[in-house]
Each structure stands twice: as C-alpha cells, then as structure tokens.
Amino acid sequence: xxxxxxxxxxxxxxxxxxxRVVGEKAALWRAVSDFMxxxxxxxxxxKFYGKSYGWMLWFRVGGRSLLALYPxxxxxxxxxxxxxxxxxxxxxxxxxxxxxxxxxEAHPYPEGRWLFVPLQNDEAVEDLKRLVLLKKRPxxxxxxxxxxx
Numbered sequence: 104x105x106x107x108x109x110x111x112x113x114x115x116x117x118x119x120x121x122x123r124v125v126g127e128k129a130a131l132w133r134a135v136s137d138f139m140x141x142x143x144x145x146x147x148x149x150k151f152y153g154k155s156y157g158w159m160l161w162f163r164v165g166g167r168s169l170l171a172l173y174p175x176x177x178x179x180x181x182x183x184x185x186x187x188x189x190x191x192x193x194x195x196x197x198x199x200x201x202x203x204x205x206x207x208e209a210h211p212y213p214e215g216r217w218l219f220v221p222l223q224n225d226e227a228v229e230d231l232k233r234l235v236l237l238k239k240r241p242x243x244x245x246x247x248x249x250x251x252x
Contacts, residue, residue, distance in 0.1 A: 105154060105155060105156055105157030106155065106156045106157060106173045106175070106180060106219070107156060107157030107158050107159055107173045107174055107175065108124045108157070108174050108175050108176055109121070109124070109157050109158035109174065110154065110157040110158075112151050112154075115149055115151070115158065116149060116158050116174070117149075118149075118160070120174075121149075121158075121160060121172075121174040122174075124174045124175070124176060125174050125175065125176075125177065125178065125179050126176070126177040127177050128177060128178055128179045128222065131179055131222045131224070131225070131227070131228055132172060132174070132179050132222075134225070134228045135170075135172060135179075135181065135222070135228055135231060135232075136160070136172075138228075138232055138235075139162045139169070139170075139235075142235075142236075142241045143162070143164045143169070143239070143241055143242070144242070145162050145163070145164050145169070147160040147161060147162045147172075148160070148161055149161075150171075152171075156173065157173070158174070159171040159172060159173045159174075159182070160172045160174070164239060167238075167239060168184065169183075169235050169238055169239055170182060170183045170231065170234075170235055173219075178221060178222075179221070179222045180219055180220065180221050180222070181218075181219075181220050181221075181222055181227075181231050182217065182218065182219050182220075183218045183220075183231065183234050183235065183238070184214065184215045184216065184217050184218070185206065185209075185215050185216050185218065185234065185237075185238070186214070186215040186238075187211065187213075187215055189215070189237055189238065190206060190211075190215075190216060192237055193206055193234055193237055194206060194207075196230075196233050196234070196237065197233075198230045198233065198234075199226045199227060199230050201220050201221070201223070201227055201230070202218070202220055202227070202230040202231070202234070205218040205219070205220045206218060218234075
C-alpha cells in the first residue's frame with residue numbers, strides 16, 4: 104500500500120482532490136502550501152514517486168527538493184530530507200517531539216536522513232517551516248534593503 108491516498112500512476116490527482124482527501128487536515132496542508140508559495144514563490148507540483156509512495160505535492164526551488172506533502176485519508180505526511188551537515192543544526196532548533204524523534208530515528212544515508220512526519224497540528228507545521236528555512240534561505244524580497252552593518 105502506498106503512503107499517499109493516490110497510488111494509481113495513470114490518474115494524476117488535482118490539488119482539489121488532494122485537499123478533499125486530507126479532510127480535516129486541509130488547514131495544515133494549506134498552511135504549508137501558502138508558506139512555500141509566499142516564501143519561495145514555489146506552488147508545488149504533483150509528482151508520482153513510485154508504487155510505495157504514490158502521488159505527492161512536491162516543492163523544489165532551483166532544482167533542489169525542499170519538501171513533499173503526501174495526501175492521506177484525513178491526514179497529511181510531510182517528507183523532508185536533511186543532509187548530513189544539517190542534522191546537528193536541526194537538532195539545535197526548538198522542535199517538537201515528533202520532528203525531533205523523526206530526526207533521531209531516521210536512518211543516516213549518504214544523502215541524508217529522510218524524515219516522514221505526520222502533520223497533526225500547527226506546532227508540526229511550524230517545525231516543518233523551521234526545517235525548510237534551515238535547508239534553504241528564502242530569496243530576498245524585491246526592493247528589500249540590505250543592512251551591511
């Protein structure tokens with residue numbers, strides 16, 4: 104069974120389909136999607152990631168993967184991969200128990216640790232944002248003043 108509620112490669116789900124299936128967790132899904140759009144100008148794209156994972160909403164900037172959201176029945180799972188050099192920095196962040204446990208328990212592959220964390224509440228969304236910001240600084244806003252000291 105796939106991680107996503109959408110497992111058929113031939114049937115690409117629309118965003119509305121994904122929102123409908125996450126049900127009561129739609130506000131959390133929107134909070135992450137809005138953050139990625141507003142912070143990185145990244146709307147996300149539907150991507151099929153194989154029979155074990157199914158369809159996800161994938162967020163990448165400049166060819167770099169930042170996170171993925173997997174729609175499930177009345178649930179959302181976020182996936183973030185932390186490179187080896189970011190693990191200690193991530194553990195130094197004020198993270199809740201779910202993300203801290205995910206980092207500590209994830210297998211350390213050469214490319215990093217793959218974290219799969221169910222988004223249960225607003226705290227988890229904030230933790231996810233912290234990790235994404237750690238992975239990639241947001242672009243400067245047009246016209247933003249640079250303060251060199």
